[in-house]
Amino acid sequence: xxxxxxxxxxxxxxxxxxxxxxxxxxxxxxxxxxxxxxxxxxxxxxxxxxxxxxxxxxxxxxxxxxxxxxxxxxxxxxxxxxxxxxxxxxxxxxxxxxxxxxxxxxxxxxxxxxxxxxxxxxxxxxxxxxxxxxxxxxxxxxxxxxxxxxxxxxxxxxxxxxxxxxxxxxxxxxxxxxxxxxxxxxxxxxxxxxxxxxxxxxxxxxxxxxxxxxxxxxxxxxxxxxxxxxxxxxxxxxxxxxxxxxxxxxxxxxxxxxxxxxxxxxxxxxxxxxxxxxxxxxxxxxxxxxxxxxxxxxxxxxxxxxxxxxxxxxxxxxxxxxxxxxxxxxxxxxxxxxxxxxxxxxxxxxxxxxxxxxxxxxxxxxxxxxxxxxxxxxxxxxxxxxxxxxxxxxxxxxxxxxxxxxxxxxxxxxxxxxxxxxx
Numbered sequence: 577x578x579x580x581x582x583x584x585x586x587x588x589x590x591x592x593x594x595x596x597x598x599x600x601x602x603x604x605x606x607x608x609x610x611x612x613x614x615x616x617x618x619x620x621x622x623x624x625x626x627x628x629x630x631x632x633x634x635x636x637x638x639x640x641x642x643x644x645x646x647x648x649x650x651x652x653x654x655x656x657x658x659x660x661x662x663x664x665x666x667x668x669x670x671x672x673x674x675x676x677x678x679x680x681x682x683x684x685x686x687x688x689x690x691x692x693x694x695x696x697x698x699x700x701x702x703x704x705x706x707x708x709x710x711x712x713x714x715x716x717x718x719x720x721x722x723x724x725x726x727x728x729x730x731x732x733x734x735x736x737x738x739x740x741x742x743x744x745x746x747x748x749x750x751x752x753x754x755x756x757x758x759x760x761x762x763x764x765x766x767x768x769x770x771x772x773x774x775x776x777x778x779x780x781x782x783x784x785x786x787x788x789x790x791x792x793x794x795x796x797x798x799x800x801x802x803x804x805x806x807x808x809x810x811x812x813x814x815x816x817x818x819x820x821x822x823x824x825x826x827x828x829x830x831x832x833x834x835x836x837x838x839x840x841x842x843x844x845x846x847x848x849x850x851x852x853x854x855x856x857x858x859x860x861x862x863x864x865x866x867x868x869x870x871x872x873x874x875x876x877x878x879x880x881x882x883x884x885x886x887x888x889x890x891x892x893x894x895x896x897x898x899x900x901x902x903x904x905x906x907x908x909x910x911x912x913x914x915x916x917x918x919x920x921x922x923x924x925x926x927x928x929x930x931x932x933x934x935x936x937x938x939x940x941x942x943x944x945x946x947x948x949x950x951x952x953x954x955x956x957x958x959x960x961x962x963x964x965x966x967x968x969x970x971x972x973x974x975x976x977x978x979x980x981x982x983x984x985x986x987x988x989x990x991x992x993x994x995x996x997x998x999x
């Protein structure tokens with residue numbers, strides 16, 4: 577799954593079929609152990625190994641999987657279940673503290689999804705807990721949690737008064753430009769949000785509307801709030817399509833599971849209208865299309881047509897599918913084979929070119945037959961061959977770099993399409 581798209585690589589296609597609950601064929605059995613190894617490696621890397629374990633077990637396809645890979649999946653499921661059980665005990669204390677302080681809170685993504693959507697906390701891996709609070713309550717919420725924190729309070733800056741720009745020392749959220757307050761409470765990292773996307777980003781989120789439409793929920797045994805199904809889907813769509821389209825497969829699984837879980841409770845007409853109000857039609861349309869194509873999410877066709885009239889460019893869709901599973905992004909730079917004075921890729925290219933296209937005197941010194949030849953340019957081909965021989969691995973690295981450049985152009989087209997406004 578390193579160079580081909582999600583739907584084209586054998587491990588990628590098999591992983592998606594398993595996660596979608598599609599029936600496996602006889603050909604998926606051993607001796608294709610190397611393919612199953614790729615599937616399990618990808619599932620672990622993309623944090624969906626517990627879900628893959630459950631899907632295979634439910635479909636009766638566990639005997640398709642080689643024993644070593646099955647043990648890895650089983651271990652991932654139970655390890656994640658044990659870890660999340662401990663995190664939920666700490667989350668209960670956090671939510672109790674906020675509730676007793678009179679601070680309303682909407683539980684976002686992982687913690688809510690694990691309990692209320694997946695129905696099994698072992699199925700959804702979590703690195704932290706995301707909580708949405710009103711900006712007016714932010715300072716109060718921080719104070720309440722800092723009293724529980726295991727990190728010295730002086731490492732945190734207080735929240736600004738409502739309406740002011742936040743002078744933060746927090747980490748940016750996945751490159752979106754949005755800043756969040758992280759507070760460590762024993763083994764649990766709590767991230768306080770006051771909006772669901774970057775305030776500097778292209779979307780115009782009506783935070784007040786999120787609160788008005790929020791629904792009561794029980795999380796970790798405590799009364800809290802959750803986004804309504806329409807807003808939850810929109811939030812997941814924007815999360816999937818953020819930051820250079822480097823989406824986690826896990827997030828797309830979240831989307832498919834939410835659509836399956838809430839079904840008729842989803843107000844698709846309201847969702848489309850809200851996506852337009854937020855300026856997110858293409859982001860939402862593309863993500864919903866991926867959820868349907870890759871994981872079998874039941875998205876009404878008319879919803880996609882209303883979001884993206886005329887449909888999605890096939891090249892854009894192919895690039896997005898590749899990004900979801902392969903996580904190749906913009907690719908690594910060409911490893912440095914050059915002198916330290918070559919400070920940029922352009923400098924490195926110019927340096928290498930200078931070693932191929934030598935002056936006439938240098939060429940004559942290296943290739944005496946070229947001195948009086950009218951076809952000296954043919955000797956430059958010989959020089960190119962020799963230069964590549966001087967760097968035994970360069971040709972292989974160059975080929976990989978060219979492939980990365982091709983991916984960059986595809987992702988650039990995807991980014992341009994998403995940012996080009998309404999269809």
